[in-house]
Amino acid sequence: MSKIVLFCYAATVGAVTAACANQTAPPVAPVIPQSPARSVPRSQGTLYVAGIYTSSGVLYGYSLPYLRMTYSTSSNLNEPEGITTDSSGAVYVANTYGYNILKFAPPATDPVLRIDDRGYRPTDVAIDSKGNIWVANWCTRKGTCGPGNVREYSDAGKLLHTITCPNLTWYAFLAIDKSDNVIVDGDPPYGVYSSAGEIAAGTSKCTTLSSIHTGAPGGVQFTSKGDVAVIDTVDLVMRTYAKPRFMNMIVATPFHGVPTPVEDAFAKGDTSVWVSVQGYNGVFEFAYPTGGNPINSLQGIYFPTGVAITASK
Secondary structure, eight states: OTTGGGOOGGGOTTOOGGGTSSOSSOOOOOOOOOOSSOOSOOOOEEEEEEEOOTTSOEEEEEEETTTEEEEEEOTTOSSEEEEEEOTTSOEEEEETTTTEEEEEOTTOOSOSEEEEOSSEEEEEEEEOTTOOEEEEEEEESSTTTOEEEEEEEOTTSOEEEEEOOTTOSEEEEEEEOTTOOEEEEEEOSSSSSBEEEEEOTTOOOEEEOTTOOBSSEEEEEEOTTSOEEEEETTTTEEEEEOTTTOOSEEEEEEBTTOSOEEEEEEOGGGSEEEEEEGGGTEEEEEETTTOBSOSEEEEOOSSEEEEEEEOOO
């Protein structure tokens, strides 16, 4: 469990040491340099951000591109971590210390589905083409945070599979491509670097992705081309690996001016990526694949965790 010491706030995966050193809240964000001219198209849709607030949780929605708040709920949330959306616009939340998965259907503010994660602390969630719900479980609910897993639930919440990877003990973030292949990252039982695994579509077996390593696991996303992008929260970079075997790194996207990029969501067309930065209480937009300084930001969100984007209808 080598990296959990880096994430001490409330024992959630995304929490960082800077937020835990005799502080009751992460530091106020300084002025961060932004790129002088925006060179990427402005996306339409809704940007959703989960956050931890006074040991409970919140979920906000902001219309793009102007970032006007259109949605807010704290119903049943208890330190939420990863979030995702489906084609209908529903939002799914890995509700870490509720020990469940919640589905919201905005504008309704109460969950329309609650899935008991049966004794685990979920940290991320993704939806496949059938509507099945995939969950990364960091560790067990009881005891000293025992080994986690990946679970697949039906769209109604029935447990279908529980899967472990040979190179992972604690499971952080995951993503699913258009063909229903799953990539998950996390921490190994030993060693210095975090790692990743792949669950091929239609199987319940996880294989090691030996080329993907991070100092500490961050968000995982597939690009529109089917390559996979993984955030390294220690090196402050997102690395993109080429499909289909993800053996070769083809892009390194640096995040300048922020201390702890953790979770992320691509804008439509992969022209940019929104990243939660917990030490600065905000989410920041970076051009993709170039990275550099942020091109946009949304600050004032207490300890942001998950990020997701729905396309405009």
